[in-house]
Amino acid sequence: MITPDKQAKRDKILEYFRNVARQELAKQNPIPFDALFNEEDRGKIILFIMPESIGDVFLCTALLKSLKETYPWCKLYFATKPEYFEIFDGNTLVDKVIPYTPQMDNHFFLTGAGNNKGYVEIAFHPYFGTQRLIDYCQNGKDKIAFDIQGVET
Numbered sequence: 001m002i003t004p005d006k007q008a009k010r011d012k013i014l015e016y017f018r019n020v021a022r023q024e025l026a027k028q029n030p031i032p033f034d035a036l037f038n039e040e041d042r043g044k045i046i047l048f049i050m051p052e053s054i055g056d057v058f059l060c061t062a063l064l065k066s067l068k069e070t071y072p073w074c075k076l077y078f079a080t081k082p083e084y085f086e087i088f089d090g091n092t093l094v095d096k097v098i099p100y101t102p103q104m105d106n107h108f109f110l111t112g113a114g115n116n117k118g119y120v121e122i123a124f125h126p127y128f129g130t131q132r133l134i135d136y137c138q139n140g141k142d143k144i145a146f147d148i149q150g151v152e153t
Contacts, residue, residue: 064078
């Protein structure tokens with residue numbers, strides 16, 4: 001038979017493990033996906049996604065000037081793991097740095113398909129070719145170019 005004292009201890013143990021589980025879930029997806037995007041930016045967001053590798057994240061910054069020049073009316077969001085956020089300190093080309101989530105691997109979830117209106121106008125997934133699967137799929141909406149002026153060869 002469980003006495004009231006033992007029941008109180010059992011309840012505390014159960015609550016402890018529930019709290020640990022909640023904290024672990026929060027670490028995996030700390031922010032609801034909808035909260036990553038400013039509502040006033042909807043319809044004019046370019047999302048550049050490079051989840052990992054500090055070298056890959058840094059090298060991709062060379063493409064950002066072309067994106068801003070090609071789409072001056074769009075807000076440029078960059079998605080990566082939080083440990084790489086500091087790469088963008090002082091970078092005026094990026095309007096918002098957001099944490100990468102696995103949902104971002106689904107291009108059509110981001111840009112919309114069927115009844116899903118999507119979250120962004122254009123999503124760039126350059127990591128697909130080197131870190132995942134597919135390489136280039138943009139629905140004909142992109143015109144990105146690498147500017148090599150001033151680069152010595």
